[in-house]
Amino acid sequence: MDNTFVIHDAEPGFRVCSYHTDRFKTGILSVNLVVPLAGNVAEKSLLPSLLCASCAEYPDLLSLNRKLAELYGAELTPSASKHGENLVLRITMTMIGDRFALDGESISVECARLLCKALFEPNVENGAFRPDEVAREKRIRLDRIEALKSSKRAYAQKQMLELMCADEAYSLSVLGEEEDIPVLTPEQLYASWQDLLKTAFVQLQVVGDLEVEPITALFREYFDRVEDRHVVRGETVVIPFAESVKRGEEEQDIAQSKLVMGFRCGMHEPFENYAAMRTFTDLFGGGTYSRLFMNVREKQSLCYYCAARLTAAKGILTVQSGVETGNAERAEKEILKQLDEMKAGGVTVEDLEKSKRSMEDFFLSVFDTPEELDGWLFSQVTDDEFQTPEDLVADMKEVTVEQVVEMANNISLDTVFLLKGNGTGDDGEVD
Amino acid sequence: MANVIEHRNELLGDAYYEVRHETGLTILVYPKAGYSTSYAVIGTNYGSIDDALKVKGGEEKVLPWGTAHFLEHKLFESEELDAFERFAETGASANAYTTFDRTCYLFSCSSNFRKNLEILLDFVQHPYFTQQTVEKEQGIIGQEIRMYLDEPGWQVLFNLLKCLYHRHPVKVDIAGTEESISHITADLLYECYESFYNLNNMVLACAGNVTVDEVLAICDGALQKTPEVLVERPDKGEPAEIVGPSIAQEFAVTIPTFALGFKETHETPVRNMKERILTDILMDVVAGETSELYERLLQEGLIDTGFGYEYFTGPGYATVIFEGRSRDPEKVADAIKAEIRKLRGTGVDPVVFDRLRKMNYGKTVMSYNDIDGLANGLVGAYMSGAELFEELDLYREITVEDANEQLGRQMLEEYSALSVVHGPDETI
Numbered sequence: 001m002d003n004t005f006v007i008h009d010a011e012p013g014f015r016v017c018s019y020h021t022d023r024f025k026t027g028i029l030s031v032n033l034v035v036p037l038a039g040n041v042a043e044k045s046l047l048p049s050l051l052c053a054s055c056a057e058y059p060d061l062l063s064l065n066r067k068l069a070e071l072y073g074a075e076l077t078p079s080a081s082k083h084g085e086n087l088v089l090r091i092t093m094t095m096i097g098d099r100f101a102l103d104g105e106s107i108s109v110e111c112a113r114l115l116c117k118a119l120f121e122p123n124v125e126n127g128a129f130r131p132d133e134v135a136r137e138k139r140i141r142l143d144r145i146e147a148l149k150s151s152k153r154a155y156a157q158k159q160m161l162e163l164m165c166a167d168e169a170y171s172l173s174v175l176g177e178e179e180d181i182p183v184l185t186p187e188q189l190y191a192s193w194q195d196l197l198k199t200a201f202v203q204l205q206v207v208g209d210l211e212v213e214p215i216t217a218l219f220r221e222y223f224d225r226v227e228d229r230h231v232v233r234g235e236t237v238v239i240p241f242a243e244s245v246k247r248g249e250e251e252q253d254i255a256q257s258k259l260v261m262g263f264r265c266g267m268h269e270p271f272e273n274y275a276a277m278r279t280f281t282d283l284f285g286g287g288t289y290s291r292l293f294m295n296v297r298e299k300q301s302l303c304y305y306c307a308a309r310l311t312a313a314k315g316i317l318t319v320q321s322g323v324e325t326g327n328a329e330r331a332e333k334e335i336l337k338q339l340d341e342m343k344a345g346g347v348t349v350e351d352l353e354k355s356k357r358s359m360e361d362f363f364l365s366v367f368d369t370p371e372e373l374d375g376w377l378f379s380q381v382t383d384d385e386f387q388t389p390e391d392l393v394a395d396m397k398e399v400t401v402e403q404v405v406e407m408a409n410n411i412s413l414d415t416v417f418l419l420k421g422n423g424t425g426d427d428g429e430v431d
Numbered sequence: 432m433a434n435v436i437e438h439r440n441e442l443l444g445d446a447y448y449e450v451r452h453e454t455g456l457t458i459l460v461y462p463k464a465g466y467s468t469s470y471a472v473i474g475t476n477y478g479s480i481d482d483a484l485k486v487k488g489g490e491e492k493v494l495p496w497g498t499a500h501f502l503e504h505k506l507f508e509s510e511e512l513d514a515f516e517r518f519a520e521t522g523a524s525a526n527a528y529t530t531f532d533r534t535c536y537l538f539s540c541s542s543n544f545r546k547n548l549e550i551l552l553d554f555v556q557h558p559y560f561t562q563q564t565v566e567k568e569q570g571i572i573g574q575e576i577r578m579y580l581d582e583p584g585w586q587v588l589f590n591l592l593k594c595l596y597h598r599h600p601v602k603v604d605i606a607g608t609e610e611s612i613s614h615i616t617a618d619l620l621y622e623c624y625e626s627f628y629n630l631n632n633m634v635l636a637c638a639g640n641v642t643v644d645e646v647l648a649i650c651d652g653a654l655q656k657t658p659e660v661l662v663e664r665p666d667k668g669e670p671a672e673i674v675g676p677s678i679a680q681e682f683a684v685t686i687p688t689f690a691l692g693f694k695e696t697h698e699t700p701v702r703n704m705k706e707r708i709l710t711d712i713l714m715d716v717v718a719g720e721t722s723e724l725y726e727r728l729l730q731e732g733l734i735d736t737g738f739g740y741e742y743f744t745g746p747g748y749a750t751v752i753f754e755g756r757s758r759d760p761e762k763v764a765d766a767i768k769a770e771i772r773k774l775r776g777t778g779v780d781p782v783v784f785d786r787l788r789k790m791n792y793g794k795t796v797m798s799y800n801d802i803d804g805l806a807n808g809l810v811g812a813y814m815s816g817a818e819l820f821e822e823l824d825l826y827r828e829i830t831v832e833d834a835n836e837q838l839g840r841q842m843l844e845e846y847s848a849l850s851v852v853h854g855p856d857e858t859i
Binding site: 003021023024025026060061062065066068069070071072073074094095096100102132136139140143144146147149150151152252253254255256287288289297298301302303304305322323324354356357358360361362364365367368369370421 | 442443463464465466467468515516518519520521522523524525539540541542567568570571572574575577578580581582583639682683684685686688720721723726729730732735736737756786787789790791792793794796797799800801802855
């Protein structure tokens, strides 16, 4: 069927999601493997990068990259991310539509095969990945962890989450713990890869002008060869309310302080009251009509950015802002004042309608890029029930002012982290 | 009826339309069958490098750095409802941005296109600034400038530009400095607006679920003819020589960030499409993912997967930049320079050239989905005097001889500089 989402469970633990359309120049194929977020994360999250660096047929980075270039710049992209307390390992293949190949060759079939080879036929020697490749990927990962510390906004967000969720699996970083990485061995990663194929819940996503059946058949053939397949699924622990406010602070030689506040959303399970909570978040710190934008930025001139973001898969909400160090306390008070006003009923029908219109517009734009469609499917990789953008828009239309106020009253402040700037931001000098 | 020019590309199966409206505004419309959203962007040929105002026949007036960007922030305001509030009534998502050479205002929507385009055209034609609102904005933009001061990738780029450019204002942050924006007044904003926001100096691009007739009908009702003002972009008199070969800045980072740039001399105001795509391929040859150099640097632990490069070019400036993070930026810079020297000796391998041509062609085809990218691409191409589809045809026409010929003029060591941002405990 064209221009519609098709979701079906090909077999237990193996779901195929597709959206067939010929309106794009690009096709996207992705395989998503879901395992619990627990234990040695690096041992798992390093796998996509390692698998995308070579395979038995193209045994090093150079030969694989040259093959991809010849496939008209097809892109093989690894990623690892958290969905609540699940770890999703993902390999994406992006390619041009067959009709644009200059010599009439079929790019899509070759790309699908190459993705399978990357996942199922890695470059192994004596029951282990190649030591030089493992060493390189470990080093790149350690550098990424270091680089995250240089990205001040992301670093502040990470520190806040680690403090907030200290006793929960959610505090584990998808990049893995710094001390776990140097000791990873090629044998250990190989065993982890075998375990991944055995136990992961699999979601295959096919978007664009690609034929779903042969691609599905190809992946099933490979998965059928995996012995003792038994899917293990993780559960996300959701804490509905904060008991007291935790505080953290770190001083650095930076020009601007980064304030991050973490809230619990009153949810008892992931995505509970999603439409209402998403609407609340938008009115609190989403669009330009939101309270944080209108007051903290526009009226008080305290910052350039001040925004709220809901992580419904874990039932938490974060507010981030960049402020003058001397204004950090004032900004925090102002943010909480805006929340208190919403709790006291400061939500108008007009504002609610603005938010609904804006979100409707936003969710319906999903249909206009292959990346967004792929992302929409991906965002529900841990859900049992699939929702289309239209379904979500319909739910949002039902949200009332009373519900938004109720959501505001369910919010409790859990953690405040301040990355405190003491620098001047002086420039360098030309030698 | 206005004269509509069709630009069609058979391979893509796409077409867009160009109209010169009677008010002087150029209108470009790229309909996309089956799309549910529409996107519109209106841009003026006025960016951060325009640090002087010169109307044809008049005196040159120096402007504080960051004026174009400041004006962008303030144009959203009006005496009654500001533009954000008006878009909130329709549900559209609106934004604006300022680059080195242009300022653009945009929205995307999945309904109410007519209303949204009317709002967009209305607010860009009706400025409203007061001294009080200008002062309030100085605080907000001050924080925007400080946010960038904490981003090593941004700092390393502007430090590099300071090493390469003596006079060209491309070396200054688009938002200006906290000091420079303190000199901006409501009167100055009006003066800049009156000159740079002349419809003859602007272009509107719409893409997605739109038709030419619909856009023209809305424009007919919403555009007001104004006297034509000819704004000039005076030559900056930038010499070929660089300021200095290196720059270093201490920062709260653990792994140094670097940018290696090769400045080029500039006879023409802007680089044409052919020069740009040949440069893209040459950079791929030197250090792309399919190059031996890239694999070697990665294997030796000298770069990570964040390594990249760009052809940084616009009116009066062009620089090839290689950038990334490295524990030993000097060593990476030396390796890149050595590779370029080697390539000058051997010339580009025709097999390599064909592979990269195919790769770049494919990546370009894949960029034709996104209406946001297409509408902004139309504005960019128009302002640099190019035609959007030209690029796809060029990938079939260019030859390895073209690449070798261009290499003779590019990536010259004597015009190169290395910018590094490093942690406090390192000595570079």
